[in-house]
Amino acid sequence: MAVFRLFWAEEVGLPADDRGLAYGDGLFETIRMVGQKGVLLSRHLERMVRDASRLGINVSRRELAAVCTQAGQRFSGRFSDDGWILKLTLTRGGGVRGYRPDPGMVPNLLVSASPLASAPDASGVVVDFSRVPLTVNPLLAGIKSLNRLEQVMAAADLGQSLFEVIMSDSDGNLVEGTRTNLLLRVDEAWVAPPAACLAVAGVLRQWLLERLRQRGEVVTERPLTVEDVLGPECRGLFLLNSVLGIIPVRTIAGHDLPVDSGLATIFNPLELLG
Amino acid sequence: MAVFRLFWAEEVGLPADDRGLAYGDGLFETIRMVGQKGVLLSRHLERMVRDASRLGINVSRRELAAVCTQAGQRFSGRFSDDGWILKLTLTRGGGVRGYRPDPGMVPNLLVSASPLASAPDASGVVVDFSRVPLTVNPLLAGIKSLNRLEQVMAAADLGQSLFEVIMSDSDGNLVEGTRTNLLLRVDEAWVAPPAACLAVAGVLRQWLLERLRQRGEVVTERPLTVEDVLGPECRGLFLLNSVLGIIPVRTIAGHDLPVDSGLATIFNPLELLG
Numbered sequence: 079m080a081v082f083r084l085f086w087a088e089e090v091g092l093p094a095d096d097r098g099l100a101y102g103d104g105l106f107e108t109i110r111m112v113g114q115k116g117v118l119l120s121r122h123l124e125r126m127v128r129d130a131s132r133l134g135i136n137v138s139r140r141e142l143a144a145v146c147t148q149a150g151q152r153f154s155g156r157f158s159d160d161g162w163i164l165k166l167t168l169t170r171g172g173g174v175r176g177y178r179p180d181p182g183m184v185p186n187l188l189v190s191a192s193p194l195a196s197a198p199d200a201s202g203v204v205v206d207f208s209r210v211p212l213t214v215n216p217l218l219a220g221i222k223s224l225n226r227l228e229q230v231m232a233a234a235d236l237g238q239s240l241f242e243v244i245m246s247d248s249d250g251n252l253v254e255g256t257r258t259n260l261l262l263r264v265d266e267a268w269v270a271p272p273a274a275c276l277a278v279a280g281v282l283r284q285w286l287l288e289r290l291r292q293r294g295e296v297v298t299e300r301p302l303t304v305e306d307v308l309g310p311e312c313r314g315l316f317l318l319n320s321v322l323g324i325i326p327v328r329t330i331a332g333h334d335l336p337v338d339s340g341l342a343t344i345f346n347p348l349e350l351l352g
Numbered sequence: 353m354a355v356f357r358l359f360w361a362e363e364v365g366l367p368a369d370d371r372g373l374a375y376g377d378g379l380f381e382t383i384r385m386v387g388q389k390g391v392l393l394s395r396h397l398e399r400m401v402r403d404a405s406r407l408g409i410n411v412s413r414r415e416l417a418a419v420c421t422q423a424g425q426r427f428s429g430r431f432s433d434d435g436w437i438l439k440l441t442l443t444r445g446g447g448v449r450g451y452r453p454d455p456g457m458v459p460n461l462l463v464s465a466s467p468l469a470s471a472p473d474a475s476g477v478v479v480d481f482s483r484v485p486l487t488v489n490p491l492l493a494g495i496k497s498l499n500r501l502e503q504v505m506a507a508a509d510l511g512q513s514l515f516e517v518i519m520s521d522s523d524g525n526l527v528e529g530t531r532t533n534l535l536l537r538v539d540e541a542w543v544a545p546p547a548a549c550l551a552v553a554g555v556l557r558q559w560l561l562e563r564l565r566q567r568g569e570v571v572t573e574r575p576l577t578v579e580d581v582l583g584p585e586c587r588g589l590f591l592l593n594s595v596l597g598i599i600p601v602r603t604i605a606g607h608d609l610p611v612d613s614g615l616a617t618i619f620n621p622l623e624l625l626g
Contacts (some may be wrong), residue, residue: 087368094361099441101500102376133501134508140561163449170504175437175466177500177507177530188368192449213487215502225499226375226451227407228489230444233451234408329578344493 082137082168086146086152095267096186098169101177102224103167104185110194111163112351114150118222118342119143121281127220130192135170135185142166145189153191161347163321165190165254166340169224194321202328202337203241205255208232208253212245212253212277220279228277229256243318244330247275251301252273258317258325259283260302263338266310267296277303282320282345289344307335314338325349356411356442360418360426361464368550370460372443373449376498376617378459379403381385384468384595388424389625392594393417395555400442403495409459416440418576419463427465431515435621439464441611443498451574468595474609475516476602477591480527481578482506486498486519486551494553502551503530516591518604521549532591532599533557534576537612539585541570549575556619581609588612597621 082179085092097103107126110117123146127139149164167190171183210232218225232243233256242255253271254260259280262269268290273279290297305314307330314336315327324345325336359366371377381400384391386427386490397420399582401413423438430436441464445457484506492499506517507530516529528534533554542564547553564571581589581604589601598619600611 085368091365091368091370092373094359094365094464096365096373098502099366099370099373099443099462100380100498102498102506103504104500106374133505169373177503178510179504179508188373190368211489213489215485215487217484217505218501223501224374224376225501227377227490227492227497227499229379229451230371230375230453231407231491234453236452 081141082185082187083171085186085188086187090305092169092186092188093172095172096169097172098167098186098224102226103170103179104135104224105133105222106224107166107222108321109164109166110161110347111145111154111164111314113149114147114154115351116164117347117350118281118285119146121285122320125222125281126166132221133170133183133223134179135168137168137185145187145202149189149191150165155297156191157193160326161194163192163194165192167224172249195265196198198241198322200326200339200342202326203330204239205242205244205317205327206240206331208235208237208243208245208256210245214245214247214253214275214277219274220276222278232256241325250303251275251303252307254278255317258319258322261286261316261318262302262306263313263316264306265313265343269302269306271302272299280318280320282318282324285350286318286324308333312336314341316341355415355457356429356461357445360458361462366443366462367446369446370443372460372498373604375445376500377407377410377453378498379496380498381440381496382595383420383438383440384435384621385424385428385438386622387626388421388428390438390599391422391621391624392555392559393420393626396594399496399555400440401615404442406495407444407497408453408455409442410461411442419461420446423463423465424556430599431467432467435468437466437468439466440596441498445614465512470513472596472599474613474616476600478513478603479516479591480509480514480531480605481519482509482519483515484519486521488521488527488549488551489546491550504613506530515599523575525549525577526581529591532593532596535560535590535592536576536580537587537615538580539587541572543572543576543580544574545576554592554594556592556598560592560598560619572616582607586610590614590615
């Protein structure tokens with residue numbers, strides 16, 4: 079397994095020739111920490127190792143975990159008991175000009191910490207449909223890569239009164255928010271857009287779908303339409319983000335939706351520390 | 353007009369919170385320099401200013417031009433008379449976590465210089481079709497942004513014996529190479545994929561299409577198919593890159609193509625210094 083060069087963001091940036099900057103040639107994880115432990119930490123690390131491998135970047139889970147331990151010791155005392163955010167940015171490295179990746183490149187790992195933002199309104203948030211279409215390359219689907227310009231452009235519309243915008247693919251199907259995955263409650267089932275069409279396949283989404291299935295619920299992965307959300311069958315729309323949690327949508331594009339706060343109680347971050 | 357923070361890559365990298373690294377939230381230009389002058393420099397600067405504006409990043413052409421002058425003075429003496437490469441990387445800046453861009457962010461501009469690579473074989477190069485599909489968001493079409501992971505993945509197949517791979521869209525149309533635009537010669541006309549479907553709309557492509565039209569040639573912008581290239585009407589396929597020039601393709605996916613070196617003489621970098 080390749081080692082990586084470790085950079086603490088509070089001390090230094092990445093070298094100017096880093097391919098994460100040049101081409102978005104890398105990926106990242108944003109982990110909710112409580113003290114020195116991380117919520118769904120194993121899943122975050124597994125996703126990073128697996129998706130890095132899809133990009134041809136080799137990194138070992140054991141070494142990533144060791145960095146998280148170091149980061150926990152370094153940062154946990156600086157933040158409140160509610161927790162903090164650990165961000166890992168892994169790039170292919172640098173040193174050679176041009177798109178072509180060299181298998182011999184040594185990855186760079188940038189580690190940073192930041193305070194938790196305030197929790198979203200538990201009574202539901204206001205969202206809209208995004209004017210920015212989402213395009214997902216099948217080869218890169220689900221990877222939390224550093225190519226996030228579509229999300230940036232879509233997020234320009236967010237503000238005090240708009241918590242999230244929902245992006246659609248070229249067929250008009252609802253795929254995900256800028257920083258959240260979608261889950262819809264209909265009469266007798268849960269519906270989520272399939273993993274293969276997602277820009278980012280979130281760890282909370284995966285955990286929650288497994289958990290619901292374990293509880294015997296019907297979970298269907300299929301394309302989600304505007305009619306699904308605005309039609310009479312909708313019993314609630316939820317946004318999923320491993321740092322922010324499970325967030326009910328109260329209003330979408332001016333339409334009020336039924337709000338069921340029951341789902342939020344399934345996800346207790348404090349029970350999922352690793 | 354916003355100013356930017358200027359960084360010389362030989363001295364320092366960008367700050368760890370830079371959004372170019374975090375999200376690919378920025379764009380770049382790679383300019384062939386001869387001494388202190390740049391080939392098609394005006395077009396490079398115009399494209400950067402225009403496309404930055406599409407991303408909501410404000411930068412003035414005058415200030416960019418001043419940086420190029422500084423760079424020319426700083427670097428030109430270090431390279432051979434054949435020239436060198438100037439790279440400008442402009443990002444939205446940094447300082448705030450999350451995708452949402454803040455209009456008050458001050459852009460970062462990273463400037464680097466590198467030697468010219470050896471010129472491609474004037475008798476024609478060997479290319480193949482890429483296994484990596486190209487997906488282009490209509491809102492970002494043509495922008496030489498820092499989101500280039502598709503090109504990186506495709507370029508993994510390049511090597512000594514393969515100069516370029518041609519990427520196709522989801523309809524199977526040939527769009528562009530990893531670092532080159534396409535131009536096809538058929539019996540009585542030139543054919544180029546339309547600008548609206550391009551990942552990167554190159555400055556040499558634009559210059560050349562204008563020049564051909566000025567000379568009274570028929571230039572058609574329409575989707576390009578595999579049959580166009582492999583069929584009997586093909587009189588030559590050319591790759592366009594403002595640093596590398598106009599490059600005839602000799603072989604594509606094992607099929608020999610007619611090679612006409614006449615086009616290369618249209619583009620004389622030394623006549624286009626600004």
